[in-house]
Amino acid sequence: MLRFTKENFVALCDKLSANDMRLNSIVSEYGYPPLWTRPNTFETLVLTILEQQVSLASAYAAYKKLKERLGKITPQGLLSLSDKDLRSCYFSRQKIVYTRGLAETIVAKKINLKAFETKEDAVIRKELTALKGIGNWTVDIYLLHALQHADVFPVGDLALVNAVKMITGQSFTKEEIMAMAETWKPYRSIATMILWHYYIKKKNIKLLH
Template sequence: MYFEYGKKEISYLLNKDKKLAEVIEQIGMIQREIDADLFSSVVHHIIGQQISTKAQATIWKRMQDALGEINAETIISADPAELQSLGLSFRKVEYITDFARKVHDGTFNLDEIWQMSDEDAIKALSSLKGIGVWTAEMILLFCMQRPDIFSYDDLAIQRGLRMVYHHRRIDRKLFEKYRRRFSPYCSVASLYLWAVSGGAIVGMKDYKPKNG
């Protein structure tokens, strides 16, 4: 499954911002995979913290092979040492098992998260051990497909903004200006800024000062 967007979102952004419009026209449609299962998405994001995407994929595959379905019951049933042997740190095992127990005993209700506003869902998710605001925002985008996510804490989005708009630095005030411009389709704008940051358009450079 990929993040769903189409003509409505693209037309809005094309009309709102000339420079972003040029980026969208050069790159075309972007396919970003999503995981629609909220439990496995939280676990996946905890695994991925402070490691490479490749390492995250390797550990995730090992976990799937070892546990089969990844849910609260299989995580709780697993021996912590077994989870660590898959490549997880002691701390990440602690975070994942704490989350699984809370879901299992009803302390944390995943179904309620789907009904919440973005702000409340971010607050609820970031109350979990090992989940900060940025991780919660990524879960809203890449699991729940919320349309208006724009993360100030995401360094690649800041880099994308510097590259597209030739800024040297992105402070909160400037970031909020772009959030207002792209809303209510900030998530789609984020996809394109990530692509730019990753080198999707040859010749675009980062204007961040070398000593900054």
């Protein structure tokens, strides 16, 4: 299982950039992307679910509110809250269902996040997408940020798709973008972070955390 780490991240950025003119131009102009990682926890998965199809600002507002309420966000803590409590933390009806379902699955020991650290992507994807409200984008972001798998390409991510559009000056289908990303194997996670970095810099987006 290939992983990126604090130790090899810059070397992997250099390796990809050396073989790709566009990635090279991003790193030359904007420097290396931040090492965007998150701990492999229930809290991280809750944040990722909150980030589905909304702005990062609104997702983070809900996450912050929940954190203020619970301190540490655990499955047991989330399950102790009523729908009304979660709505007061800016959770939509759907996000209440999704996060509660995940919490129940972990409490029932049907899913073990720690065990995912030694499992293949396909196995993790199968287990997580079996849960309501967790699709491929959520799994991709989890594999990339929390497990630091080196070859993840979240083609369902709008910022990534827009970055590809901006750097090439063209629109592509998801299939075409996936085909383009073949050249970045087995380090598609690194290419993703370079492209995110480009998008954030070009759009002058202020990250909240």
